[in-house]
Amino acid sequence: NAGVMQNPRHLVRRRGQEARLRCSPMKGHSHVYWYRQLPEEGLKFMVYLQKENIIDESGMPKERFSAEFPKEGPSILRIQQVVRGDSAAYFCASSPGGAGELFFGEGSRLTVL
Amino acid sequence: GENVEQHPSTLSVQEGDSAVIKCTYSDSASNYFPWYKQELGKGPQLIIDIRSNVGEKKDQRIAVTLNKTAKHFSLHITETQPEDSAVYFCAAKMEYGNKLVFGAGTILRVKS
Numbered sequence: 001n002a003g004v005m006q007n008p009r010h011l012v013r014r015r016g017q018e019a020r021l022r023c024s025p026m027k028g029h030s031h032v033y034w035y036r037q038l039p040e041e042g043l044k045f046m047v048y049l050q051k052e053n054i055i056d057e058s059g060m061p062k063e064r065f066s067a068e069f070p071k072e073g074p075s076i077l078r079i080q081q082v083v084r085g086d087s088a089a090y091f092c093a094s095s096p097g098g099a100g101e102l103f104f105g106e107g108s109r110l111t112v113l
Numbered sequence: 114g115e116n117v118e119q120h121p122s123t124l125s126v127q128e129g130d131s132a133v134i135k136c137t138y139s140d141s142a143s144n145y146f147p148w149y150k151q152e153l154g155k156g157p158q159l160i161i162d163i164r165s166n167v168g169e170k171k172d173q174r175i176a177v178t179l180n181k182t183a184k185h186f187s188l189h190i191t192e193t194q195p196e197d198s199a200v201y202f203c204a205a206k207m208e209y210g211n212k213l214v215f216g217a218g219t220i221l222r223v224k225s
Contacts, residue, residue, distance in 0.1 A: 004156075031211065033212065033213075035215075041217065041218070042119075042202060042215045042216060042217040042218050043157065043202065043215040044215075045212045045213070045214065045215075048211055048212050055211070056211070056212060059212075091156055091157070095211075100145035100147070100162065100164075100206055101147065101159060101162065102147075102159070102213060103159070104149075104156035104157045104158070105156050106155055106156045107155075107156050
């Protein structure tokens with residue numbers, strides 16, 4: 001029973017490029033969350049999605065960031081025109097429903113040069 | 114808005130001693146309180162959780178206590194071992210809405 005799968009694990013981009021991070025939730029999980037972790041800091045909520053719907057995007061920056069969770073395929077966090085401040089670890093978590101327990105992936109580490 | 118404060122930010126203990134990490138939360142409607150352990154370069158792993166209808170929960174060397182009146186909860190690790198060294202995060206979840214709000218984390222170092 002595979003856990004939450006994230007790829008790529010490491011991504012290097014130059015300023016102005018686009019970054020796409022993918023997350024496949026655990027089997028049977030239809031709720032996906034994205035969190036950002038800056039070096040030596042805690043996890044900051046970005047967005048919560050269910051299949052084909054964004055439920056809560058209160059933590060997403062208003063510009064350049066978008067997320068989707070299509071009917072088929074993984075959830076994708078997209079960052080356009082990356083800047084150095086976007087360098088961070090991005091974690092995806094999934095849950096089977098709203099009961100509480102979140103299972104995290106190993107993260108995607110974005111470095112912007 | 115939701116806020117979770119965690120302390121201490123770093124904690125060093127001798128192997129075999131106990132470690133206690135404390136968190137407070139701001140939203141009285143929060144009803145779920147998990148603790149996560151994060152090792153270097155890895156994702157957070159759930160180690161124990163507690164719901165608001167319970168005051169204490171124990172799993173081997175790990176225990177969590179919850180005081181809803183005071184809006185704080187604590188993680189207790191007894192007989193610490195070097196492999197307990199990691200960053201520990203507390204979190205709280207609102208009754209309405211499904212996101213977890215995390216504390217800033219505690220770096221635990223167990224010295225052998």
